[in-house]
Amino acid sequence: MASIDLDKMLAKVKASQWALADIDWDAPGAELITDEQRPKLKAFMADLMWIEHVGARGFAAMARKAPNDTLKEMYTYFHAEEQRHANAEMALMKRWGMLDGDQVPEPNKNLRLVIQWLDRYSDDMPLEVLGSVIPMLEIALDGALCTFLLDTVDDPVCHQAFARINDDESRHLGVGFTVLEMQGHGDTYIKVLKTIATLMDPRLILGIASYVPLLNRMRDNIIDMGLGEERLYAAMKKFERIGGRTADGRRNPWYQIISRHGRIVINRRHKLYHAPVDAMVRLTDRIPDRVMPSRMPTWVKGITYKPVV
Amino acid sequence: MSNREENIGGQKHPTPGKTAAVKKPASGKTVAKKAATKKAAARKVPVKKAVSKKAAGKKAARKAAARKAVPKPVSVLIVGAGFAGLGMAIRLKKAGIEDFVILERGERVGGTWRDNTYPGAACDIPSNLYSFSFAPNPNWSRSYSESAEILDYIEYLVAAFGLKQHIRFNHNVSGLDFDEKQGLWTARLAGGGTVRARSAVMAQGPLSNASLPDIEGVDAFRGKKIHSARWDHDYDFTGKRVAVIGTGASGIQIVPELVDRVASLKVFQRTPAWVIPRPDFQTPGWNKALFRAVPASQKALREALFWTHETMAMAVIWNSPLTRLAERLARRHLHRQVRDDWMRRQLTPDFRIGCKRVLVSNDYYPALQKDNARLITWPIAKLSENGIRTADGVEHELDCVVFATGFDVPKSGTPFPVRGRAGRELGEEWARGAQAYKSINVAGYPNLFFLFGPNSGPGHNSALVYMEAQLDYALRGVQRLMDDNLKLLDVKPAVQARHNKQLQKRLARTNWNSGCKSWYLTEDGFNATMFPGFATQYRAQMATFEDGDYERVAL
Structure with a gap:
């Protein structure tokens, strides 16, 4: 088992607050953001901040389902910590003059749908679902996006903040993959049956309908910023690589579903998937505000x- | 409290009447025996020496002897002058035993109710049940009394039963040692000096020591720090930014009291508790008059309250359909009082009701929703110079932090070293979880009685009901020692082991052992705190004193 000792990890988490x-948010360096960068960076940061915030809510749901006190804590x-990241990213936006007064930037519509879903259904989802989706979101969206950001932004305060954020994230991922393996341990047949039963749950189908277009939208945002989408794909492959490093991890049906889905996401030629999902992204943009959950x-x-x- | 004087003065049985009643011995037999025992004790114990010195007749020598002579041992020494210690004293007096002392570390009686004077401090059990059955108070101003009124009641007990002369204030016990040859307990006092007695009663209370919690930076914080059990009544909260850490029994009583006085109130919660409504009301005048005129009516109410609480055991102690019902009641209370979904989620416990202490409050939830209040559920990372830093990376700037973090529960050990036969030390023996026989005696520690000892805690009924059963049992033990002229009365180890085996088997099926972390359990999950059963069962357990369970050694 490649698993980590969760008790030691918890002590480390507590000691690393x-x-x-x-961080000195007024330190020099903010001027390194170019006017050309600013509008796109603003949209990107807002999305990133919201993804952290949404991830935070996912962990809240997982705390309820945790199989033992250590994982619960x-x-x-x-x-x-995810909330802290969102707060830090908002502080960066404030530093870069991207906030409208004290206003929290609006989440995009895909995110709003995800927020609604999380709020309504995440507490009812089995730990297996969240325990697999959260590492994927963390590694793909969070981890990969942070790296992109550091490649494009020269502000030292941004680097300082993300050095801390990445340290936290690496601990989140370490635990995430350990749990993935813990859940892959045992009777595969029962797990597959349970997985199918869970998949039939309309609440989960709604969740998938919000998660799937979110990935494609983030890909589009990255391209918009002039970055190669390969970096996102590399991160998603990392999920497959680390999650599948042990037999227990590979036996987890949710790992199988999500890593396979990841493979499809990074295969642009998979028209059967991307045509409808891209359409979903465009569609969500067209949803009139009055229909959106208010x-x-x-x-x-x-x-x-x-x-x- | 405005009703303080009224309560004492308004007692139906004024002090003299009570005292007169007390002076009448419970049974002539005990007194006669007691006199005989006294004589016997006088024959055996070191008084002999004193007599011989006296015979020498020299004044100076007599003075020196008086300085040197060890005071004569008393029959009973009691540690603590709270409800338990005073209750024991009353029981002893009623049985005609007068030579006992109460060693109290403080300057006043009252224990818990002397120490916990924070705003809103009140008892979670109706006063008509949270009082001694042998000293009813017809004048309780509310169904659930506040701490000041309970303290008044305790002070009334001291006056009514003439206990003051027995109490030695500012006597902090630092250790108890048993002398097997003489069959005597010696209490060592913190300021020097000792008190010897044929039997000892530990009535120091399970929750009597409080300290600030072990949070990083507690010493670094420069603002005001107040512990709920050591309230600073001189501190002016007006316009202050205040935090309350802890949402247990004390926390939820403090919050509603503080919220209207302060500029902002942040409530830091780690685990939400189950909260049920409190049927609290002022006692109408006619009710008090009725209790005074027809004492039986108050007794009837007490009985009714007792049985209502007994029913709650079904919900709180064991997992039954009533448990679900109680959870539904608590959830409805939350839904009715809290509007926001997320806040409701934050306040909903994720453990079975009863696993931790069930709280009662009508004004806690509304207080949390006031404009100047905020519930914070992020873990506390540390205290900084200016406030509290939470794990979401934010520092909350504060003028004052109130620690409603509870008490130091001596899960493994005793508040001071207790040495029994052959030098054995109780703290060491209890290191892996305390054990006793019927919660009151421990093998190897003869003539020693624990009030609220291991596995005597109620989760659903009045602690005083349990306490009265213990007092009667301890009294019987003391009487055995005196009447039968015993040097040692020591519970047999096998009897104690058998008792605990059964106890733990029954505890395994209770809600307390159903998986949540609470102060009832040791770090290893051993329950040395609660009694797994109805109060009626506990009473039945304490009603019989089996001589065969004890090793008896004559003087």
């Missing part, structure tokens, strides 16, 4: 760029 106040910390859950308001409140 940092705060927004540890770990997920409670991860929930807070009431946002209050947990999205917990975000702040202020180091001290």
Whole structure:
């Protein structure tokens, strides 16, 4: 087993806490953001911030389902840490003059759908689903996006913040993959049956309908920023590589489903998948605001760029 | 409290009447025996020496002897002057035993209710049940009394039963040692000096020590720090930015009291508790008059309350359909009082009701939703100079932090070293979880009685009901020692082991052992705190004193 010792990891997580106040948000370097970069970076940062925030909510749901106290406490910390990342990213936006006053940027429509889904159904999802989707989201969207950002932005404060964020994320992933393996351990047949049963759940189908276009939209955003989509794909392959490094991990049906799906996502020639999904992305953009779920859950308001409140 | 004086003055049985009643011995037999025992004790114990010195007749020598002579051992020494210690004293007096002392580390009686004076402090059990059955108070101003009124009741007990003369204040016990040859317990005092007694009663309370929690930076914080059990009544909260850490029994009572006084109140929660409504109301005047005129009516109410709480055992102690019902009741309470879905989620426990202490409050949820209040569920990373840093990376700037973090539960050990036969030390023996016989005696520690010892905790009924059963049992033990002229009365190890085996088997099936972390359990999940059963069962357990369970050694 490549698994890590979860108790030691929890102690490490607790010992590695940092705060927004540890970073000097007024240090020089903000001027390194070019005017050309600014509008696209603003959209990108807003998405990134919201993805962290959404990931946070995922961990909150996982804390409820955790099979033992250590994992429960770990997920409670991860929930807070993802929120911390969102807060730090918002603080960067504030630093770069991308915030409209104190306003939290609006999430895009795909994200809004994901937020709605998470709010309504994530607590009902089995740990297996979230335990597999969250590492994928973390590694693909979060991890990969952060690397892109550091390639394009020269502001040292941004690098300083992301050095800390990436340290946290590597711990999240380490735990994520260990749990993936823990869940792959045991009778495959029962697991496959359970997986199929869960897949039939309309609530999950709704979730898939929100998750799938989100990946494609992020790919489009990355291309918009003038970056190669290969980097995103490389990150997604990493999920397949690390998640599948042990037999237990490979036996987890959710790992199989998500890594296979990842393979399809990075295969642009897979028209059967991309044509309808790209259409979904365009479609969500056209959903009139009045049809969109109007009431946002209050947990999205917990975000702040202020180091001290 | 405005009703303080009214309560004491308004007692139906004024102090003298009570005292008169107390002075009447419970049975003539005990007194007669007691006198005989006293004589016997006088024959055996070191008084002999004193007599011989006296015979020498020299004044100076007598003075020196008086300085040197070890005071005569008392029959009973009691550690602590809270409900338990005073209850024991009352029981002893009623049985005609007068030579006992109460060693109290503080300057006042009252224990828990002396220490916990934070705003909103009140008992979770109706006062008519959270009081001694042998000293009813017809004047309780509310169904659930606040701490000041309970403290008044305790002080009333001291006056009514003439206990003051027995209490030695500022006597902090630092150790208890047993002398097997003489059959005597010696209490060592922190300031020097000792007190010896034929039997000892540990009534120091399971939750009497409080300290600030082990959070990083507690010492670094420069603002005001207040522990709920050591309230600073001089601190002015007006306009302050205040945090309350902890949402247990104390926390949820403090929050509603503070919220209207402060500029902002942040409530830091680690685990939400199940909260049920509190049927709290002021006692109408006619009710008090009725209790005064017809004491039987108050007794009837007490019985009714007792049985209502007994029913709750079905919900709280074991997993039954009533457990689901209780959870539904608590969830409905939450739904009715909290509007926001996310906040409801934050406040919904994820463990079975009863696994941890069930809380009662009508005003906690509304207080959390006031404009200047915020519930924070992020883990606390540390305290900084200016406030609290949470794991979401934010620092909350504060003027004052209130620690409603509970008490130091001596899960493994005793508050001070207790040495029994052959130098054995109780703390060491209890290191892996405390064990006793019927919660009150421990093999190897003869003539020693624990009030609220291991596995005597109620989860659903009044602690005082349990306590009364313990007091009667301890009294019987003390009487055995005196009446039968015993040097040692020590529970047999096999009897104690058998008792605990059964106890743990029954505990395994309770909600307390159903998987949540609570102060009822040790780090290893061993339950040395609670009694797995109805109060009625506990009473039945304590009702019989089997001499065969004990090793008895004559003086």
